Amino acid sequence: MSIAEGIDTARETLSGHTLPGYAYASTERPLHRIAEVRQNQGVSVRTLARRLGKSMDEVRRQERPDSDMPLSELYRWQQGLESPVAELLVDIDAPLSGPVLSRARMLRIMKTVRAIMETSKNQGVQRLTTMLESQLIEAMPELREVSAWHSVGQRRTQDELGRVAERTVPDSFASDSLR
Known part of the structure; x- marks a missing residue:
């Protein structure tokens, strides 16, 4: 096999895939049960996004059962969900x-x-x-x-300010409303 033929074979094999975490397997078989585990544990997408340091869209994209991701990312999910990795993986014979x-x-x-x-x-x-x-x-x-x-809501660290500090009301608001 020539180098050019090898490159063409590699292109055919990799076609349709993007970066890890965004790639989706071509098979219809699910690769993991992340969304199911998250829902069973009662963890919201927002809470998990905060734990993982990701956007909610990214969490939704990665928790799709056909989302292909590297093991390092799967271990981050394991820590975020506080569950064993084996629980996140799909058992071929039984869904749960x-x-x-x-x-x-x-x-x-x-x-x-x-x-x-x-x-x-x-x-x-x-x-x-x-x-x-x-x-x-x-x-x-x-x-x-x-x-x-x-x-109630989400917990903040000692260094984080609440929404009250983020959304201040101008002093003129109180004086204008009293008139």
Whole structure:
């Protein structure tokens, strides 16, 4: 085979594909279950975009089941969704296996337990949720790193300002409205 023939063969093989993260496989078989896992965990596209440092459009594009992406990107999604990589991949025979569904349910329970622990001031409730938390971690150690459901909006770091600071109202507004 000549160099020119090799280049033509490579072009034919790569035709229709773009950069990783934007490429779509030519097969109709899904490549991953990212969108399904995100929805099962109750994570919004906006929250995941913030965790991954991507735009919402980019998140939607990459979570398409036929979106082809490198392993490094898949590991970023794994961290953003706080789930094992195996859960993000498609099992050829079964779209949703029993262990994966069970894990998603346990993850939601742990998020609820952590939310109760954050909001409850009752010592009895605190004691029960601590016991439940330790039992869940004993059954599934990776739940130790799971955070609580967000109670209101999104959480900000100490350095970030809220919308009130971003959208200031001029002083003249108050004086004009009083007239």
